[in-house]
Amino acid sequence: MKRISTVQRKLLKSIETQRTIYGCSVATMPPCDFKPDPYTGPSYEEVRHIRKTNLSPALLTYYRKPLLIHQGHMQWLFDHTNRRYLDLFAGIVTVSVGHCHPKVNAVTEKQLKKLWHTTNIYMHPNLHEYAKKFTDKLPGNLKVVYFVNSGSEANDLAVMMARMYTGTFDIISLRNAYHGASPHLMGLTALNTWRYNVPTGFGIHQAMNPDPYRGPWGGKHCRDSPSQTQRDCDCKPGECKAGDMYLDQLEDVIRFSMPKGRCGGFWAESIQGVGGTVQFPKNYLKRAFEKVRAVGGVCISDEVQTAFGRLGSHYWGFETHDVIPDIAVMAKGIGNGYPLAAVVTTPEIAAGLGKALHFNTFGGNPVGSAIGSAVLDVIDEDKLQQNSAEVGTYFIRELMKLRDECECIGDVRGKGLMIGIEMVTDKATRKPLPADKMGDIWEETKDLGVLFGKGGLYGNVFRVKPPMCITKADVDFSVSVLREAVKKHM
Template identity: 60%
Template sequence: MQRCMRQLLTTRTAQLTRCLSTPAIVANMPPCDFVPAKYTGMSNEQMSKIRAENINPAYALLYKNPIYFQQGHMQYLYDTDGNRYLDLIAGIATVSVGHCHPKVNEVLKRQMDRLWHTSNIYYHPAIHEYAEKLVAKFPDPLKVVFFTNSGSEANDLGLFMARLYTGCMDTIVLRGAYHGASPTTMGMTALSSWYYNYPSATSIHKIRNADPYGGIWGGKACRDSLIQPDRDCSCQPGKCEASERYLEEVNDVLTFCSPENKMGLFAHESIQGNAGVMQFPKGYIKEAYAAVRAKGGVCLADEVQTGFGRTGEHFWGFQGNDAVPDIVSMAKGIGNGFPLAAVITTKEIASVMRRSRHFNTFGGNPLACTVGSAVLDVIEEEKLQENAQEVGSFILLELAKLRDEFEIVGDVRGKGLMLGLELVADKKTRKALPTEDFLNIVEDLKDMRILTGLGGHRNNVIRVKPPMCITKADGEYAVACFKKAFQNHLDRKASRV
């Protein structure tokens, strides 16, 4: 009886401590002069009912107690009660320059009064102005653009062009990849949580992921990041043995699983997003490109999450891999939340689309192209790539201190404002933190007005991909909240003993 009473008292004390400390942390959120409009729309209860009865059940919610958002401003979101949240996930790396950025809003409103839609069978200025501006961001020979509406469409088109151009269906993707959820791109995706029992992976070879933290090979000298895995390896400066070992599987597929002297496509994310911000060993992508091209194949870099300056050091993620692809797909941050995506390739590969008619009704429409052009302007004018590098590096280094402090933080990784924290039950075995514990931590962060994402094939990675206008003060606040959430976890764990 005494033991039960002690456990109950400990539990209640921990709960009380959490209730008392959370408002104090929230009060320390960096100030913001923006005042959201008073919400007068549908009630939260009505929204919940419609969600349950009329909206596709695949739209899963992250939190036990959902949030009802009604307005956004730069790096912040506001719920229907006017509470402010620091958005560290940005619609899954989508809001690149800030929610409702004033310049982007202004040009969109102006274009709406001028021309919404015609068709690509006519000329209109917006698509040509934007195409010229966008391709200028790419090295030769990547100078031809196709506009679509989503990343799934972009990757679908990239795969289609690669197969037509090479005359070979065989495609290599990496386990852990997420390239879309359409019937075709699902075949390129290799995360079981996103995979339906549906025939979609014709001639697609899903090879071992080159993961320096969770894979068979890799360690302290393998990753292009300020923070390396806390794991020993035998790699030497300028020579990554882990990369060489993972490349053996690429060569095996080229040798045994494709026609003689022929290969179709090698597709990869420059940093895997849904897999939990997974970075490849140094040199891996560059050497994989060389091997694929030697057999007549082409290479596609999926920049849906890494593009437009998010990695800080470079404008495109593939530049961090020191390799120029043949095809690049992009979406999300390209339109700051507006439906817009694109595929950029060479004139030679693009020419295969003349073999028949190809059309995308809304791809490259005046509204989307006007928004895309404004996003490029804002990234440059407000030096958001540089901000991603500076603030992202600060946050990464501060989070690394939490890895040293807390046993549950197994790995901290990423570049710029594309970061991940892998939470584990044991650092030596790298066993994933139980899902309930992980979700409790994410819920604690939400209660402290911090919005994060979930990733990793074991659903144990906190993803940090905020709007690139985030400030150092925001970063300081976020790190303090992470520390408090991890401490709350330890208090709950102690109360169960």
């Protein structure tokens, strides 16, 4: 048995003290051998002051008492007091292989000593080796990649590519979707919390969101997930009448809103992320792609949150829908926190950008390419796709038990390590849990050592999208923390 370090012993004692104070029945936080460095930065109060006076007020801060994060190691984060937290949000689904993964760190350090940056108008080996390794992992004819710096930038580029290739300006996205918040993409995003009252979205139309839980149609056989909605339906296993109804709504948009029935492109996330981990009815996306292509459109898969094995059963989220898009957009986990993103498409669609100059100063730079390549290696070497399938399924099943215990947990959904927990006032009405109650539970989970994300139009969905290295012991701890927080505040 491993000897527990002094730091771990102090932490466990702190947790036991907290349990005594609150009367908690929380499982013991799994041990961690990593020892963080002493914090030497500005005081907590000084950081709060700087954030208030020198940073944009639009910058969101999580929690009533925000954390001052100091260091990270794999699935763990440490605050300025070196208190440890289990990170279930991974920097908004961005840290894929683990905070400061030793192999990624080593590759980064080696490249930094060799060459930080040079224009990609010159050739350097990292970009070309990474492009080949990256596109080799993609199916079909998705063989041309453009490296950029963020998911928003990638979606911006994809919009232009779709319109240039098809010659049709009007495109379709889904309500409840999030594809970025740049002025160009604000129309592609269909969540009012992310939209300002400025002109945006010219030529973009939204179809009804095929949501089996909150939408008008849905039942207990809709989703590709261990967890189904608890809505009644008369569908037999293998069929989904709700999917048919939502497809009728998509056809309605094409019929009435597209110029002469033509479509420039159709955007969809494999699982909606910011919108609250919403899954579509099985086969919806495959049939939607068929309908869009029949009227001349290209199909774009937003893989910013669902790629790189996170869904467990497949490497790319779109593969879970048995489709191959014409354009795929990746970001976040691609660089494990380094600003890196990509647009992948076919040679035919890529040829459109040859009509004028197109250049990205930092996309595919030597450091980014080295990091992206190392991330691909670690996903395979550490078997993180397999871990996402095994630990993610276990997580969902444990949360389903908690859902059955608690009237305020209306739905558990997701696949692999992309999970949503929708909080409601009661299961019958599905009325969203009020913000103050949601905040009470959320704050409590943080105080007990687990960092959940939060999303959905009403802000009532806990988002579970951790580094893909978490363990079943981490799951047990997380579920016990959420159970305790719900019990205390509901």
